[in-house]
Amino acid sequence: MNAILVIAHAPLASALRQCVLHVFPDAHQAVDALDVLPHQAPEETLAQARRLLARHGAHDTLVLTDIFGATPCNVATQLLEGGHTRLVTGVNLPMLLRAVTYRHEPIDTLVSRTTIGGTQGIMPVAPTSPHHQSRTPQHDPAHGDDPQ
Numbered sequence: 001m002n003a004i005l006v007i008a009h010a011p012l013a014s015a016l017r018q019c020v021l022h023v024f025p026d027a028h029q030a031v032d033a034l035d036v037l038p039h040q041a042p043e044e045t046l047a048q049a050r051r052l053l054a055r056h057g058a059h060d061t062l063v064l065t066d067i068f069g070a071t072p073c074n075v076a077t078q079l080l081e082g083g084h085t086r087l088v089t090g091v092n093l094p095m096l097l098r099a100v101t102y103r104h105e106p107i108d109t110l111v112s113r114t115t116i117g118g119t120q121g122i123m124p125v126a127p128t129s130p131h132h133q134s135r136t137p138q139h140d141p142a143h144g145d146d147p148q
Contacts, residue, residue: 001104003103004032006032013036014091024100029062032110049063060084062114067089067090092122098116
């Protein structure tokens with residue numbers, strides 16, 4: 001089973017983990033969170049992230065960060081050595097829920113499903129009555145978009 005590590009600006013990582021555990025209480029060992037504090041040295045964050053990765057041994061790990069180019073992402077890129085870790089930025093709750101749902105799949109499939117889940121969770125909602133809402137999100141089968 002793949003591990004999932006969320007690294008984000010405090011308190012986002014812990015908040016996302018708590019939301020996921022509300023839906024999937026059995027995922028407490030599979031999902032870790034690392035909140036990056038405002039004045040914390042990147043080296044300290046990296047050391048904490050490496051300790052969290054070590055808890056999962058040789059299992060593949062999907063690392064999710066909040067903003068490309070920010071400290072959490074920059075730290076996470078240093079975890080990509082060895083081929084057992086993948087990184088996706090722009091974490092949101094639909095993305096994380098999808099990752100937990102498919103955490104048993106091969107890591108490359110997990111990355112794909114997670115990314116699709118994150119983008120499909122973003123949609124405009126009309127301010128009028130519910131009958132004007134699209135019941136199904138728009139999917140692009142040509143790009144492998146799969147609602148599951």
